[in-house]
Amino acid sequence: MILERPNVINLRKLQSQLGGLRNRPDIDELSKMIKMFQLYQAGQKEISTKLENLDSEFQVNYDYNPIHHMESRMKDMQSLLQKAERKGYELTVESIEKNIFDIAGIRVITNYVDDIYKIEKMLTKQSDVTLLRRKDYVKHPKASGYRSLHIVVKVPVFQAEGPIDVPVEIQIRTVGMDMWASLEHKLRYKTNVDKKLVDQYGDQLQGYADELEKIERGMQDIHQNLI
Numbered sequence: 001m002i003l004e005r006p007n008v009i010n011l012r013k014l015q016s017q018l019g020g021l022r023n024r025p026d027i028d029e030l031s032k033m034i035k036m037f038q039l040y041q042a043g044q045k046e047i048s049t050k051l052e053n054l055d056s057e058f059q060v061n062y063d064y065n066p067i068h069h070m071e072s073r074m075k076d077m078q079s080l081l082q083k084a085e086r087k088g089y090e091l092t093v094e095s096i097e098k099n100i101f102d103i104a105g106i107r108v109i110t111n112y113v114d115d116i117y118k119i120e121k122m123l124t125k126q127s128d129v130t131l132l133r134r135k136d137y138v139k140h141p142k143a144s145g146y147r148s149l150h151i152v153v154k155v156p157v158f159q160a161e162g163p164i165d166v167p168v169e170i171q172i173r174t175v176g177m178d179m180w181a182s183l184e185h186k187l188r189y190k191t192n193v194d195k196k197l198v199d200q201y202g203d204q205l206q207g208y209a210d211e212l213e214k215i216e217r218g219m220q221d222i223h224q225n226l227i
Contacts, residue, residue, distance in 0.1 A: 025081070025091045032093045037077060037103075042157045043166030044072055044104035050129070050155075051108060054122045064227065066115035068175055071107040101133065101152045102169040109178050112220040113138065116149050116172045123153065123170075130154045132167060144202065145209025146181060148173040176212050180205065
């Protein structure tokens with residue numbers, strides 16, 4: 001018995017959401033996109049399960065959980081097609097799969113900085129997980145102060161006709177980094193915030209990012225000396 005079904009897209013609902021697109025895909029292409037969405041959702045679930053299993057194994061072996069919590073998200077179809085159109089890609093499944101890698105995403109929140117790399121190593125060591133892309137904003141933060149490790153991996157999803165490799169974007173960051181990123185996102189992308197406040201608080205947040213990095217490193221040292 002299926003206790004909880006994931007959200008799925010139906011063709012009628014999707015058509016009603018895409019009125020603002022200049023080059024709206026035809027019915028056949030939209031049907032293919034719905035199937036693609038389901039496939040990526042399955043890929044996201046595969047990676048989530050792997051991460052949960054790795055965290056449980058770590059708990060058994062070391063009496064410690066490196067993962068504080070996880071958040072999964074699927075880019076909704078309207079946002080996906082708007083992004084493709086904005087970047088000049090064809091609004092086809094073939095073009096989207098070739099150029100866009102954040103359709104399925106997982107945010108992994110860790111307790112400490114070192115846990116970020118432990119999780120990455122444990123996941124990418126698995127024989128059916130292949131690393132496609134990697135951007136380390138922890139060791140090389142963005143100018144704003146943003147820190148996080150971004151990786152894209154591919155994992156096979158088993159369908160009726162055989163396995164299909166699906167890319168999944170994973171962002172791995174600490175609790176502190178996540179709190180900072182959430183506030184910075186609210187500041188930068190909330191449209192009714194006065195630009196002067198954006199500049200003022202943006203500089204302030206940049207300074208806090210440096211302070212937070214020092215605090216997290218210090219707390220990690222204490223943690224390591226206690227285990």
